[in-house]
Amino acid sequence: MSVEAQELDLLANDNRGKHQLEAGFDLLGWDEVTQGSVLASFEGDASDISLKKSEERAYSNFNSYTATVASWRVIKPVYNRDICIDCQNCWVWCPDTSIISRDKQMLGIDYDHCKGCGVCVEVCPTNPKSLLMFGEHTDLGESLADWPEKKKKEKK
Amino acid sequence: MAITSIKNLKEFSTNNDRFEGAHTLCPGCAHSMIVRELMNCTDDNLVISANTGCLEVSTAVYPYTSWDTSWIHIGFENAATAVTASQVMHQVRKRKGTLKDNDAPVKFVAFGGDGSTFDIGFQWLSGAMERGHDFTYICLDNENYANTGGQRSSATPIGATTSTAQAGTHSYGKKEKKKDIVSIMAAHGAPYVAQLAPNKWKSMAKGFQKALETEGPCFINTVSACCTEWRFDPKDTIHITDLATDTLMFPVYEILDGHELNILYRPKNVMPVEEYLSAQGRYKHLFKPENKHVIELIQSDIDKYWNMLQRREEARV
Numbered sequence: 001m002s003v004e005a006q007e008l009d010l011l012a013n014d015n016r017g018k019h020q021l022e023a024g025f026d027l028l029g030w031d032e033v034t035q036g037s038v039l040a041s042f043e044g045d046a047s048d049i050s051l052k053k054s055e056e057r058a059y060s061n062f063n064s065y066t067a068t069v070a071s072w073r074v075i076k077p078v079y080n081r082d083i084c085i086d087c088q089n090c091w092v093w094c095p096d097t098s099i100i101s102r103d104k105q106m107l108g109i110d111y112d113h114c115k116g117c118g119v120c121v122e123v124c125p126t127n128p129k130s131l132l133m134f135g136e137h138t139d140l141g142e143s144l145a146d147w148p149e150k151k152k153k154e155k156k
Numbered sequence: 157m158a159i160t161s162i163k164n165l166k167e168f169s170t171n172n173d174r175f176e177g178a179h180t181l182c183p184g185c186a187h188s189m190i191v192r193e194l195m196n197c198t199d200d201n202l203v204i205s206a207n208t209g210c211l212e213v214s215t216a217v218y219p220y221t222s223w224d225t226s227w228i229h230i231g232f233e234n235a236a237t238a239v240t241a242s243q244v245m246h247q248v249r250k251r252k253g254t255l256k257d258n259d260a261p262v263k264f265v266a267f268g269g270d271g272s273t274f275d276i277g278f279q280w281l282s283g284a285m286e287r288g289h290d291f292t293y294i295c296l297d298n299e300n301y302a303n304t305g306g307q308r309s310s311a312t313p314i315g316a317t318t319s320t321a322q323a324g325t326h327s328y329g330k331k332e333k334k335k336d337i338v339s340i341m342a343a344h345g346a347p348y349v350a351q352l353a354p355n356k357w358k359s360m361a362k363g364f365q366k367a368l369e370t371e372g373p374c375f376i377n378t379v380s381a382c383c384t385e386w387r388f389d390p391k392d393t394i395h396i397t398d399l400a401t402d403t404l405m406f407p408v409y410e411i412l413d414g415h416e417l418n419i420l421y422r423p424k425n426v427m428p429v430e431e432y433l434s435a436q437g438r439y440k441h442l443f444k445p446e447n448k449h450v451i452e453l454i455q456s457d458i459d460k461y462w463n464m465l466q467r468r469e470e471a472r473v
Contacts (some may be wrong), residue, residue, distance in 0.1 A: 024159040030218070039221045047257065049224055050199040053172050057224075064220040067178040088165040092357050093394055097177040104166040113177025117184035118391030 013136070017047075053102070073116035075133045078143040079108050083130035090120035090131060127151055157368070158199035158261070162361040171196040180214040185392025186380040186397065187211050187296050189354045191267070194294065197364045200261045201225065203242050205276055206295050207235040209269030211296060212301045233277035235266040236284035236293055243289050248312075264291040269393045270311035271301045273377075283346040285373045292367040292374045295337065298382035306385040310335045313405075315450045316438045318385070323441040328450050333457070341375040342411040348374040351412035352420070355397040356365050358409060359420045366410075379406045387437025399432040403420035409469075417468045429455045 011099040039062040042049065044141045049057060059065050086106050091099040098114040109120075127150055134143040161167040174195045181188050181258035187210060195202065205228040206212040212229050215222040217257035228238050230397050243264045249255050268277055273295040281293060300318050301307040308318040313334045321330040342349045348370045352360040359379070383390045400406040401421060406420035430451060433439040442450050 027187055039216075039219065041224050046224070047201065047260065050172060050174060050201075058412055061225070062219055062221055063176060063213075064178040064217075064222040065176040067220050069178045069180070072183065085167065088169040091169045092165055092193070093189055093354070095181065095183070095185050095192075095393075096179075097173045097175060097188075097192060101169045104170060110177060116182035117393075118296070118389075119184055119393055122391050 015136050068112040069115055070112055075116050076136050077109055077120050077131045078134050081131045083150055085126055089123040093119050093123050159365055159373050176222045176380050177224040180217055182462055184382050184393045186354050186393050190378050191440040193360055194364050197361050200257055200263050202263050202265055204265045205235045205239040207234040207272035209272055211267055228415055233280045233288045235268050238282045239264045239291050240265040240284045240289040243291055265294045268295050270297040271309045274310045274337055285346055288372055290371050295377045296380040297377050298380045300385050301386045306409050315442050328447045330372035338377050342414050345414040346375055347413055349371040351377045353397050353401045353406055353408055354381040356408055356421050396435055399435055403427045403429045405432050407465055408464055419469050429458055
């Protein structure tokens with residue numbers, strides 16, 4: 001980490017993405033950053049990071065994991081555990097690392113990083129889909145109540 | 157090398173992601189699908205460099221970085237140069253025994269967009285391939301300079317409208333054909349060259365693992381559907397990529413040691429190219445009666461190329 005970067009006294013992020021706005025600290029301006037700066041993604045040693053799950057990692061405040069893009073979203077995917085078959089299609093094709101999967105099970109959606117693109121809904125193979133897009137302000141109970149019934153195959 | 161299991165998606169999904177969210181790529185961008193897949197293919201430490209392009213400007217927006225590995229950004233053309241230099245430095249320090257962990261395996265990967273691979277960084281990439289360093293170069297091919305507003309690059313296919321090759325009353329968009337980068341790289345004699353697509357996640361993961369395992373310079377061209385400049389709905393990224401591989405606009409194949417060609421995906425029903433073209437806004441003008449000959453030209457080019465691939469695979473030369 002460069003000297004300038006070390007001098008940045010970033011406060012701990014209790015509130016993801018808000019720590020910069022509320023802490024009121026001074027970020028270095030673009031013209032003050034020296035060439036060859038390094039942003040460390042983790043606090044301390046990170047050599048075995050590929051073996052750690054994200055909840056076990058010591059993210060630094062420079063890691064975008066601590067930021068949020070939730071404000072980009074106008075519609076959000078809602079997850080219905082009852083229909084899901086844990087195929088992990090949504091996990092492999094999510095562009096924003098927002099599908100939380102642990103031990104071969106889909107657990108849910110990381111709404112801090114989801115941008116609401118809808119790819120996960122398109123690749124969901126179940127009938128009816130176990131992921132559907134709803135308006136950003138619809139609450140979970142309401143969306144689950146609105147879930148469509150199983151579609152019958154159209155006879156040819 | 158610590159390879160992760162790609163037997164099925166469930167096992168693949170037990171990997172710990174090393175590419176973090178809250179990067180600023182467009183919603184539905186295929187770049188991050190490809191990057192995530194590469195980083196989930198291995199447990200080894202990675203040294204990654206990126207050319208200027210969408211991936212670079214969106215994943216390292218000060219004060220944030222989305223990379224959980226060592227990541228270098230320098231000039232528009234230098235990803236191959238930077239990563240090969242790091243590789244040589246690693247080699248020398250390993251020999252001298254000055255590394256913190258001398259036995260830890262490290263893989264070197266460079267990412268470039270099509271602009272920096274086909275045009276701006278071409279000379280540097282060619283040099284790195286010729287010097288024979290042990291690295292993998294991955295081109296995220298979205299067929300235009302999407303980062304700066306969709307200008308034409310030499311990867312833009314014939315007939316597509318871009319901001320600098322606009323379709324209108326006198327033109328049907330870009331008039332030149334796409335550069336065949338895979339053959340050019342295979343002609344360098346590289347041990348592993350491939351064209352892969354993110355919708356075929358397994359062949360893609362296999363290809364990535366093969367490239368990382370192979371000693372020597374490897375090149376992979378990946379189809380990266382760009383919802384902003386190809387003009388389709390972000391949710392359709394995988395659908396468009398499906399169409400691209402099923403119409404054989406992007407055949408999925410690999411070339412070993414510069415000559416041994418294997419086709420990795422053979423569509424059961426080859427679709428007419430109109431299906432792919434009509435799904436995107438950038439080809440809308442081709443469906444006017446006066447531009448019909450362009451579609452016919454694209455289709456005949458595809459057929460010729462697919463025929464060539466099949467015959468090369470059969471001949472094993």
